[in-house]
Amino acid sequence: MPMKREVERRETSKNMITTKKVVNKGAWTAEEDRKLAEVIAAHGPKRWKTIAVKAGLNRCGKSCRLRWMNYLRPNIKRGNISDQEEDLILRLHKLLGNRWSLIAGRLPGRTDNEIKNYWNSHLSKKINQKEKQGGGSPSREAIINNPKGERIAGDVEKVNVHIVNEEKNNTSTSSGGEDSDIGFNVDEFFDFSNEDPLNLEWMNKFLEF
DNA sequence: AACAACCTCAACCGCATCAGA
DNA sequence: GTCTGATGCGGTTGAGGTTGT
Numbered sequence: 513m514p515m516k517r518e519v520e521r522r523e524t525s526k527n528m529i530t531t532k533k534v535v536n537k538g539a540w541t542a543e544e545d546r547k548l549a550e551v552i553a554a555h556g557p558k559r560w561k562t563i564a565v566k567a568g569l570n571r572c573g574k575s576c577r578l579r580w581m582n583y584l585r586p587n588i589k590r591g592n593i594s595d596q597e598e599d600l601i602l603r604l605h606k607l608l609g610n611r612w613s614l615i616a617g618r619l620p621g622r623t624d625n626e627i628k629n630y631w632n633s634h635l636s637k638k639i640n641q642k643e644k645q646g647g648g649s650p651s652r653e654a655i656i657n658n659p660k661g662e663r664i665a666g667d668v669e670k671v672n673v674h675i676v677n678e679e680k681n682n683t684s685t686s687s688g689g690e691d692s693d694i695g696f697n698v699d700e701f702f703d704f705s706n707e708d709p710l711n712l713e714w715m716n717k718f719l720e721f
Numbered sequence: 722a723a724c725a726a727c728c729t730c731a732a733c734c735g736c737a738t739c740a741g742a
Numbered sequence: 743g744t745c746t747g748a749t750g751c752g753g754t755t756g757a758g759g760t761t762g763t
Contacts, residue, residue: 539731539757561748577749578732613751628752629730728760739749 536570540579544569548576549584557585582623589621593630601627602635 536544544567551567557580560573569576582588593601597619604615612624612631619627 537733559748572733573748574734574750575732581750582731610752624751625731632753633729724763726760726762729758731755731757733755734753735751736753737749737751740747742744742746 535572537575540583544571545579545584548579552580552584578625582625587621588623593622593626597622598630598635601631602639605631605635 540548547567547569548563551563555563555566557563557577560577562573564571564573564576567576571579600619601615604618608614610628612628616622616624616627
């Protein structure tokens with residue numbers, strides 16, 4: 513049920529008066545979804561603030577964007593995460609840490625939010641259990657897994673930096689295109705779509721390394 | 722049946738970054 | 743160079759559902 517909260521907003525810019533606005537928060541209704549989808553179909557998924565206004569939604573732009581990205585966007589895959597996907601998430605998380613959007617980028621149809629939730633509710637527990645069973649010295653995950661990918665150990669960090677650079681290149685050229693100064697295309701690098709998921713030996717080796 | 726504890730996931734929040742003026 | 747608004751990201755929250763007692 514959508515809750516309406518009266519939000520007292522103190523504008524960030526200097527000397528702004530305090531205004532009172534009724535902003536819709538909480539769960540989205542089917543009607544809101546429909547309006548949002550209509551406006552996005554007409555104007556495209558950008559200028560979220562304008563979209564919110566055009567759709568006549570008492571929502572902030574951020575909220576609209578999130579709803580679109582996590583729920584309304586076409587080709588969203590919902591429901592069970594397959595074993596293959598789970599395996600991939602585990603591997604990518606080892607490599608990238610909590611870079612959910614990057615991980616999601618390698619899982620077509622999955623959103624960063626979904627993967628983050630899945631990790632927090634399922635996989636982190638699994639890993640904890642494994643660690644307890646295995647015991648002993650801290651695992652690679654313990655070194656690598658940390659918020660925002662900070663202090664990622666050694667060579668993995670270098671790869672991570674390359675990936676970030678590549679992501680930036682991709683967004684600026686929009687279609688991916690050629691590499692500038694690095695030797696591989698990250699899309700190809702992480703494209704497992706044609707690969708037998710049970711036969712990812714190379715990646716195991718890479719991760720071991 | 723009633724309640725508590727736990728789990729899941731949609732949504733919010735705060736911050737960082739980027740682009741344009 | 744600075745300011746401002748837009749966007750994106752990761753962490754966190756909380757409502758609603760499920761399970762256990």
